[in-house]
Amino acid sequence: MWEELDQRLHNGPRFQYKVSWRQAQGREPHWSHTHVPGPPYLVNGTGAFSSYQMKVQAVNSLGEGPHPVPSIGHSGEDYPLASPSNISVSVANSSSSVRWQPVDTHTVQGHLLGYKIYLKRLGSQGGAMEHREESEMEGGVERGMEREEEGLVVVVQGSKTEETVTGLKLYSLYELSITTFNSKGEGPHSPTHRFSTPEGVPGPPASLGFESPSETELTLHWRPPIQPNGRLVGYVLQYQQISDSGDSPLQLEVIYDPTVTHFLLEGLDPHSRYVFYLRGRTTAGQGPPITRECATLLDGVPPSNISIVVGETSVNLSWVPGDRYRNHSFHIKYLSKTVGGKWEESEQVNTMQAFYSLTGLQPGTQYRLLITHGNYTHWEEEIQTTGPEPHGVEGDFATQGWFIGMISAVVLLMLLLLVLCFIKRSKGGKYAVKDKEENQMDSEARPMKDETFGEYRSLESDGDEKRSVSQPSLCVESKLGSDDSLAEYGDSVDIQFNEDGSFIGQYSGRGPAPTGNESSGPASPVNQDPPPPPIGPSFSGILDRPS
Structure with missing residues (x-):
């Protein structure tokens, strides 16, 4: 590819470009030429990532233009042809240092970008060995390697020939290979190199559960560690009673059988909680614990808060x-x-x-x-x-209780009202007018007794007796048989009316009381003798009296 010349500089007819190329390493000292009207131009048969000298010159019908300065270019990249060799691995716990011999530059077929380290974990050492024996029985190691458990790729940039790989699992068998890569891709894998990591302390048990057969017993159940990092030789169980003071002793139980996955604790306090620490053991030591808190279960009872x-x-x-x-x-x-x-x-x-x-x-x-x-x-x-x-x-x-009570109260109240009405009616007595009418009928029916004055009984006393019936608390003094009373009785007469207009005390025999305005002449109490009292009452005289 090149930048074309301005047409004003063509300076003649039949303008074109002369393209020349040859290998830069000198294996082809002579230039190859061709004429083209313009870019681009493709040169074939150059090989992968080969170095060439290139130049482009302008020509027309009068001749060639100025000679250009050659430029260096390469043909396209291809996959690398070789892989690193002489691989070595140094292992320290869960890391390893990998070294290798670099490839020749011409086998890269491009610009070297780096290396890739492939790690395959075949399993734990014991499991991998057993697995490999089974694979060989089935037809070879290669067939067994297809059942690899894990894969890890570590990219090394540039031209480094050493790298430290971390994060490896302990007590494991690994297989390693290395490739070279450029912008086109990766080259072939190197021959595999196997190595193993040393045994270490196990990881924590996978789980820990509890059962309570009684109020003083706990059965612990667990699963082995997911990462044993070696051959398990047993477990260590520690537990402690939880208290506010925190001074409870730490109890210890050592389990020597690695196949045991449960343990029974007896004599626990049913009113306390406990904290448990369970660790796995290998020949390298004890691993980190799995920690749980638990308490025994009490005897069941039915629910009460329902x-x-x-x-x-x-x-x-x-x-x-x-x-x-x-x-x-x-x-x-x-x-x-x-x-x-x-x-x-x-x-x-x-x-x-x-x-x-x-x-x-x-x-x-x-x-x-x-x-x-x-x-x-x-x-x-x-x-x-x-x-x-x-x-x-x-x-x-x-039949509701409140309804029966209400009906009973209503009936009782009605009975009480009836009793009160009956008592009131019995205490009311007879009316005074009716009594007066009855007394008048009795007096007309009785014969007049005018033989003796001592047998005379005034109507006033009768009225007093009648009043004593309705007013038993009042006492009336009798005036029969007393001369002084008769004198007083003749001096004045007090006439009163009852409610029906009848006279009160009309049978008393008293005359009308004289007043100053009603007398026809001056009264002389000294010269005038009082008239004798009548021997008996006269109904006609009583009726003829002025009111």
Whole structure:
């Protein structure tokens, strides 16, 4: 490729370019020429990544232009032809130092970019040897190498001939090969070189679990380390009781059989938690531990903190199982609070279920739920299902306790009111007007007794006796048989009216009390003798008296 000349500099007809080339190493001292109208121009048969001298000269019908200065170029790259040789490996624990002999420059067929180290882990040393023996029995080592476990590629940039490879697994067998690469790609692999890493301490066990046969026992279960890094010779178990003071002694158990994967601890405190450290052992020593905390499981009991969701014909019960309690089986007893209701029992329920649906209940019915444990009631609750209440149940409206109480109170109150009305009516007595009318009828029917004055009884005393019936607390003094009383009785008469207009004390025999305005002449109390009192009352005189 070259930059074309400006047409103003062609300076003649039949303008073209003269392209010349030859190998730079001098194996072809003579130039090869060709004329072309313009770039580009392809030279064939040069070989891979060969060095050439090149020049381009302008010519026309009058001759050649100035002679150019030759340039050096190469043909295209190709895959390298050779691989490194004399490979050696020095191993230190999980790293190795790899050295090799570089290839010749002409075999690279391009610019050398570096080397690639291929590592293949065939497995642990014991496993790899057994695996290799099986492979040889099947037809050779090469066939067995196809079952490689892991692959690792380390890229080395530039022309270095030594590299340190890290991250290798201990007690493992590796296979190594090296290639050369350029911009075209990689060359062939070198012959394989095998080496092994030394034995080391194992990694932590893969897992650690617990079972609690009783409140004072724990069974530990574990899996061997994923990276044994050698031949396991056993395990070391350490455990310590967790306390606030932190001064609990560290207990030690050594397991010498590498095939054992469980261990039983006895005599533990059921009220304490423990921390456990389990390590694998090889001839190189103990590895890092797997650490877990655990406590023994207590005897299971039925749940007590139960949440309830009531439906029409069922009730859902849910609870949270205790962390330290073993699974416990129990039954839920339920009683319908209807007439003739009997205790029924659910199917067997486990505490680890954390949920149970009690079905087959009656809508709108009260139930009593019960869970017993041992000889006592562990949990109890009363519920009422939703929906209409069935006929004839104890919870019917007419047989509810509050309704019966209300009806009883109303009946008692009505009886009390009737008693009070009866007492009031019996204490009211007769009206005064009716008594007066009865007295008048009796006085007309009785004969007048005018033989003696001492047998006369005034109506005033009769009225007093009548009043004493309605007012028993008042006492009335009798005036019969007293001369002074008769004199006073003749002096003045106090006439009063009752409610019906009749006279009070009209049979007393007293005259009207004289007043200053009503007298026809001056009254002389000294000269005028009082008229004798009448021997007996006259009904006509009484009726003829002025009111």
